[in-house]
Amino acid sequence: MNKDYDIVVIGGGHNGLTAATLLAKGGKSVLLLEKRDILGGIAAGEEFSPGYSTIGLLHDTSEVRHKVIKELKLETYGLSFKTSRPLVSILGKNKEVLHLSSDLEMAVSEIAKFSQKDAEAYREYRAFINKISPFINKLMDESPPDLMNLGTGQLWQLAKKGIALKKLGKKTMLEFLKVAPMSVADFLNEKFETDFIKAGIAAPAIFGSYTGPWSSYTTLNLLLHECAAQTTINGGPESLISALKKASEASGVDIKTNSEVNRILLDDDRMVTGVQLESGEMIAASIVVSSCTPRRTFYEFLLPNQLDFHLENGIKNYRTRGTTAKVNIALNTKIVLNGETEMKFVRTGNSFDEMERAFDSVKYREFSKEPVLDIHLSSHDDSEIPSGHSVASVLVHFAPHHFDQGWSAETKKELLNATLRTLELYSADLSNSIVATEVLSPVDLENRYGLSFGHIFHGEHAIDQLITRPIPSCANYKTPLSGLYLCGSGSHPGGGITCMPGYLSAKAILKNN
Amino acid sequence: MPIKTPFFPRTLALCNSMFWKEWAGYYAVSSYETHHEPEYFAFRNSAGLLDVSPLFKYSIKGPDAAAFLSRIMVKDISKLNVGRVSYCCWCTDQGKVIDDGTVMRRAENEFFVTSADPSYSWFSRFLRGYDVVLTDVSDQIAGLALQGPTSREIIKQICNADMDNFKFFATQEVNADGFKMHISRTGFTGDLGYELWCENEHALKLWDAIMLAGKNYDIRPAGLDALDVARIEAGLILKDVDYYNALHALIDDRMSTPYELALGWTVDLDRAPFNGQAALKAEKERGAQWAIVGLDINWSEIEALYNKCGLPPEIGSHSWRKSIPIYTEKNKLVQAGYATSGTWSPILKKNIALATVEKEYERIGSELQIEMTVEHKRHTVTATVQKPQFFNPERKTSNPKSGQS
Numbered sequence: 001m002n003k004d005y006d007i008v009v010i011g012g013g014h015n016g017l018t019a020a021t022l023l024a025k026g027g028k029s030v031l032l033l034e035k036r037d038i039l040g041g042i043a044a045g046e047e048f049s050p051g052y053s054t055i056g057l058l059h060d061t062s063e064v065r066h067k068v069i070k071e072l073k074l075e076t077y078g079l080s081f082k083t084s085r086p087l088v089s090i091l092g093k094n095k096e097v098l099h100l101s102s103d104l105e106m107a108v109s110e111i112a113k114f115s116q117k118d119a120e121a122y123r124e125y126r127a128f129i130n131k132i133s134p135f136i137n138k139l140m141d142e143s144p145p146d147l148m149n150l151g152t153g154q155l156w157q158l159a160k161k162g163i164a165l166k167k168l169g170k171k172t173m174l175e176f177l178k179v180a181p182m183s184v185a186d187f188l189n190e191k192f193e194t195d196f197i198k199a200g201i202a203a204p205a206i207f208g209s210y211t212g213p214w215s216s217y218t219t220l221n222l223l224l225h226e227c228a229a230q231t232t233i234n235g236g237p238e239s240l241i242s243a244l245k246k247a248s249e250a251s252g253v254d255i256k257t258n259s260e261v262n263r264i265l266l267d268d269d270r271m272v273t274g275v276q277l278e279s280g281e282m283i284a285a286s287i288v289v290s291s292c293t294p295r296r297t298f299y300e301f302l303l304p305n306q307l308d309f310h311l312e313n314g315i316k317n318y319r320t321r322g323t324t325a326k327v328n329i330a331l332n333t334k335i336v337l338n339g340e341t342e343m344k345f346v347r348t349g350n351s352f353d354e355m356e357r358a359f360d361s362v363k364y365r366e367f368s369k370e371p372v373l374d375i376h377l378s379s380h381d382d383s384e385i386p387s388g389h390s391v392a393s394v395l396v397h398f399a400p401h402h403f404d405q406g407w408s409a410e411t412k413k414e415l416l417n418a419t420l421r422t423l424e425l426y427s428a429d430l431s432n433s434i435v436a437t438e439v440l441s442p443v444d445l446e447n448r449y450g451l452s453f454g455h456i457f458h459g460e461h462a463i464d465q466l467i468t469r470p471i472p473s474c475a476n477y478k479t480p481l482s483g484l485y486l487c488g489s490g491s492h493p494g495g496g497i498t499c500m501p502g503y504l505s506a507k508a509i510l511k512n513n
Numbered sequence: 514m515p516i517k518t519p520f521f522p523r524t525l526a527l528c529n530s531m532f533w534k535e536w537a538g539y540y541a542v543s544s545y546e547t548h549h550e551p552e553y554f555a556f557r558n559s560a561g562l563l564d565v566s567p568l569f570k571y572s573i574k575g576p577d578a579a580a581f582l583s584r585i586m587v588k589d590i591s592k593l594n595v596g597r598v599s600y601c602c603w604c605t606d607q608g609k610v611i612d613d614g615t616v617m618r619r620a621e622n623e624f625f626v627t628s629a630d631p632s633y634s635w636f637s638r639f640l641r642g643y644d645v646v647l648t649d650v651s652d653q654i655a656g657l658a659l660q661g662p663t664s665r666e667i668i669k670q671i672c673n674a675d676m677d678n679f680k681f682f683a684t685q686e687v688n689a690d691g692f693k694m695h696i697s698r699t700g701f702t703g704d705l706g707y708e709l710w711c712e713n714e715h716a717l718k719l720w721d722a723i724m725l726a727g728k729n730y731d732i733r734p735a736g737l738d739a740l741d742v743a744r745i746e747a748g749l750i751l752k753d754v755d756y757y758n759a760l761h762a763l764i765d766d767r768m769s770t771p772y773e774l775a776l777g778w779t780v781d782l783d784r785a786p787f788n789g790q791a792a793l794k795a796e797k798e799r800g801a802q803w804a805i806v807g808l809d810i811n812w813s814e815i816e817a818l819y820n821k822c823g824l825p826p827e828i829g830s831h832s833w834r835k836s837i838p839i840y841t842e843k844n845k846l847v848q849a850g851y852a853t854s855g856t857w858s859p860i861l862k863k864n865i866a867l868a869t870v871e872k873e874y875e876r877i878g879s880e881l882q883i884e885m886t887v888e889h890k891r892h893t894v895t896a897t898v899q900k901p902q903f904f905n906p907e908r909k910t911s912n913p914k915s916g917q918s
Contacts, residue, residue: 270786304642305584305786308606313638 004284005031005254007509008275010261010301011291011450011488013041014237017244018502019289019487019509021072024251026510031283032253033275035260035450039245041291042449042456043497045238045383049436052330053384054393056237057440057449058456059376060345061497062086062229064240067141068499069231072247079243082232089343090200091426093350097338098197114194121191125201129226131172135164136227140493143504146476147468176223181463184218185352199349204229207374207397208456208495210321212359213352217463224461228498235382237497244499264288264301264484272483275301287513289505291488294459294470295320295452302481311480314471318490319462322442322454323362325399327419329392330385330436335377337426346375348422359398367399367411369418389435394419401442401453412439457495458488469494477505478512485509515540518566519655519716523724527734534737537629539567542736550830550859552739556702557860560661560727561735562720565708568614569631570654573624575645582616582624585639585788587771589781593618598682598697601779602771603635608792609759609768611635612752613776617684617697625684625695625710627656629752635760639788655716659723660706660743662908663730668696668707670726671719679707681910689715690722701740703747705908741832745856745867748807748901750774754834755805755853755867772801773869775901804875807903808839808852808896810864810883815894822888828864832856839868840882843893849874849881858903865903866896874898 009020012034020032038044042057062085068074069081084102091097098114101107104126112119138161145157165173179187184205188198202213205222212218233240248255260278267273274284290297298307298315307315334341349355349372358368374395380387396419405411416439423430442454451458459470468475470490477485487505489495515535518524524542532543541564544552555561573582582590588601595618602613614628626632633649640647659667669676674687674696684697692715700706711719724732744751752758759768770793771780782794812826819826834854841847855866866883874881877900882893 268783270791299641303786304639305580308791309638309788310606312641316641 003286004274005029006285007031007287007289008033008283008285009289009291009487010275010297011041012036012039012255012257013291013488014043014240014244014497014499015488015502015505016041016289016291017241017248018068018072018499019291019506020253021244021248021251022503022506023289023509024248024253026506028510030253031285032248032255033259033261033277034255034257036448037257039255039257040237040241042451043237043241045236045241047384048328048438049330051384051386052328052389052391052436054328054391055235055376055378055383056241057326057445058395058497059236059393061233061236061240062231063225063496063498064231064233065141065498065500065503066231068503071503072244074240074243074247077243077246077250079239080234083230084232085229086232086345088200088345088347089340090196091338091346091348092196093425095338096196097340098200100200111197114197115192118192118194118197125191128172128175129223131168132176132223133227135168135176136224138164140224140228140498140500143477143508144468144475144492148472148475180220180223181217182219183214183216184222185213185356187219187222189352195351196349199351199355200347202352202355203347203349203372203374206355206359206372207395208324209460209462210319210323210362211460211462212356214356220463220466221461236376240497261301263303264290264297266302266306266481270306270481272481287483287485287509289485289487289509291502292450293320293452293455293488294318294474294486294490296450297484297486306481308480311471311473314473318470319460319465320452320455320458321362321460322401322445322451322456323359323398324445324454324456325367325396325415325442326438326440326445327394327396327416328438328440329394329434331390331392331430331433332388332435333390333433334379334388335390335392335427335430337423344377346373346377348373348375348426362398362400365400365403367403367415367418368397371399371418371422372397373419373422392423394423399442401446407441407443412441415439415441458490459495461494466492466494477501477508518564519713520564520566520657520720523717523720524564524734532736532738536737537567537569541567542734544736544738545734548830549736549738549742552733552735553742553859555731555733555735556661556704556706556739556743558662559731559733560659560663560667561702561733561739562723562727563658563660563735563737563740565656565658566654566716568656569628569649569651570656570710571626571628571632571636572648572650573626573645574622574648575643576622577643578622578624578645579618580785581639581643581645582626583785583787584643585636586616587776587780587787587789587793588616589784590616590618590624592781595619595621596683596685598684598699600682600699602774602776604771604789604793605759606789606792607759607768608770608789608796609762610756610771610774610776611759613750615697615699617695619684619686619695630758653713654710655713655719657709657719657723658700658702658706659709660700660702660704660735662705663727663732664706665913667723667727667730667732668709671722672696677913680912689719692718694719701747701749702743703749703902703904703909704743704906738831741834741854742856742859745832745854745865746858746860746904748867748903750805750867750901751854755869769803770796770801772796773803773805775805777801800872802872803850803869804872805901806868806870806875807899807901808855808866808868808881808883809899809903810855810866811895811897812864815864815885818885818887818892818894824888828857830857837866838884839870839896840884840893841874843882843895852883861903863903867901868896870898
């Protein structure tokens with residue numbers, strides 16, 4: 001078969017774009033296929049009602065790796081960023097607002113308004129984060145060790161990680177090893193006393209996953225987030241995608257939108273020969289890189305008998321139970337929450353008990369009637385929104401992918417009402433200024449973005465799925481099928497907008513080919 | 514506690530010896546009389562009736578049934594014609610044999626599979642993407658094996674089947690007295706024989722009909738002791754005796770590929786992907802490390818060893834199943850392999866065994882040494898390598914009219 005391209009990349013989200021650009025820069029001819037008419041995937045800014053847009057399904061770009069921005073020279077393609085995380089505001093039910101700045105002294109003095117003890121605890125907490133940060137960031141910035149083929153080189157890689165852990169010093173290392181497996185509630189209860197502050201700090205540890213604050217290993221998730229969140233991108237995901245698109249075009253990537261892949265094609269020896277699109281068009285390439293979820297890649301793009309049993313079973317057991325819904329709200333005023341305006345990133349939660357109860361719902365196949373909200377607010381200044389109006393982009397935790405009633409216009413309306421009721425705790429007359437709303441259930445997320453079971457991270461961030469992500473035989477971006485690679489959030493270091501799976505995958509491909 | 518098969522009321526009444534064993538959780542007769550030899554000779558000279566209900570049985574139905582089984586089995590089941598039976602095995606990703614059994618294509622989209630081990634769990638792992646219904650019918654379907662030269666004539670008496678044109682490894686649905694059943698020309702004795710499959714509720718009726726019709730054909734109920742002698746003569750290997758289920762093997766060395774079990778002929782390599790394909794392709798190219806062979810153990814040497822002790826030869830009339838070392842030369846402890854089961858063959862008047870030997874020793878006619886303990890002392894006896902099919906009568910596959918299958 002003649003080759004049309006060296007490499008086909010499936011999926012035009014942040015990871016697909018990152019991988020495609022790096023591969024093209026590495027001298028490969030690359031075609032990027034996107035099923036939708038726009039690039040960006042869950043990082044794409046989208047108009048949800050005439051005149052009102054969001055900056056992306058996910059809005060948090062604080063974990064985008066500086067390494068990727070530098071190496072792809074994204075700043076020359078219009079990206080502007082700061083090497084600190086954006087300010088996050090935490091709401092309490094009694095009109096409290098805590099502005100948690102990346103600046104330690106500012107954060108401490110804000111917390112001191114509520115509790116002197118918590119202010120001091122936060123200082124210690126940040127000091128601990130700063131100590132372990134080099135180790136955590138090393139884990140995130142490097143390919144995971146190939147545990148399936150532990151040769152001398154791999155053992156050396158493992159040893160270096162051990163040394164990095166040891167370098168933290170005995171006290172910090174022991175503290176890290178003690179707290180990482182803990183539930184985030186236990187961990188923060190040891191340090192802090194104010195409920196809504198604890199809940200607000202803990203929130204990133206449970207977002208997107210099948211976990212509540214009392215689930216084990218959620219502290220590890222919190223530490224990963226705290227160490228990784230070091231970036232503020234002006235304009236958010238939308239700007240990131242715009243820069244990535246320009247970078248990919250400049251490096252010679254051919255991009256085809258409206259091109260949904262139907263099959264990854266293999267020869268008799270199960271070597272990749274290309275892809276077939278839904279339109280029937282065949283594109284020949286000896287390497288295919290999928291930024292889609294591992295489940296979609298193996299279960300939808302390949303025939304059942306093309307998977308060995310261990311692969312079939314591994315993917316079956318790779319947990320991707322979506323727990324997040326999205327509600328976009330357009331308002332004809334500036335939004336006021338607990339009396340404050342001018343906020344961008346806002347979290348609710350109030351207490352561990354309330355968060356755990358919200359999570360309990362999905363365990364018992366219901367959506368939460370009092371959900372935990374992760375909100376991004378945009379105005380005319382940073383998005384395509386009429387002047388004086390605003391958009392609240394709300395990630396709603398927790399909502400299951402499937403449940404007895406199932407998702408319908410009716411149940412989505414109930415979810416919207418639950419979300420609005422929760423918002424009204426902080427903004428009593430919010431409903432009067434609503435112009436338009438959009439509700440995306442986990443099933444909608446699956447249908448629109450190809451997220452298996454609507455999981456925004458392509459697979460849960462659980463310890464067993466982080467060490468050898470997604471499964472041991474695919475943990476180093478290559479798969480048991482020769483020529484097929486993974487580069488999405490289902491691979492190390494995982495979901496959220498980091499661009500790192502795409503980056504590390506491209507590096508691995510260029511090394512092997 | 515073992516449970517009863519649908520034929521238990523009959524087998525219990527006939528089992529004078531009270532010799533029972535447990536087979537897959539069921540009571541199974543070892544031998545009806547205190548010695549199994551009359552039952553063995555029924556298999557070879559008239560007809561023996563054996564309750565095979567403890568076999569595991571699966572129904573696979575649906576538009577993708579053939580594709581589903583082709584993915585699991587080493588044989589390309591999609592090429593199996595309706596009304597035909599295939600003997601085959603199934604493997605792990607590493608090409609190691611899990612179990613062997615028969616696959617019967619009863620209709621375009623309808624299959625019946627028998628196995629020695631419970632297989633639902635394994636089969637069901639591959640259901641995703643196939644429009645099939647897999648049902649474990651082990652405890653719904655009763656099975657009888659009627660084996661021996663007169664079995665054809667007996668079955669003619671009890672149903673409407675066209676027995677004279679019933680080919681080896683064919684299967685058909687037939688009407689018996691008031692019920693339907695399936696017959697397959699299969700068995701585990703290496704002789705002319707059939708297996709009959711009916712719903713549990715008709716089991717006793719079927720048994721009675723066969724026993725009545727068989728009266729004039731010297732029919733005899735037969736147990737597992739007789740079967741074991743017959744199956745070794747036929748060179749048919751047995752899971753957990755001559756090989757291990759790869760899923761149960763505690764160490765890799767206990768796993769076998771089809772090529773090592775003389776089942777290479779059942780493997781269809783060049784086709785749509787199936788379980789173990791890549792590993793089996795590599796194995797075929799590399800060549801198997803082990804081979805299953807038949808051994809003809811020299812009788813004069815056995816006699817001489819006993820004579821030295823002043824004893825007549827003592828050879829058990831039962832088959833045996835244990836691992837016995839096979840050496841390359843007399844008085845030299847270089848092991849060529851190991852025998853896994855053996856028996857005195859009443860029809861061949863030979864002492865025979867099935868053995869696993871390293872590939873270089875599989876040549877027909879070459880002489881190896883098998884360990885033998887006589888009067889508490891170990892010796893070796895010459896054993897000549899031959900094909901595992903020690904006994905393979907023409908009637909096994911032939912038909913009365915055409916003279917062959």
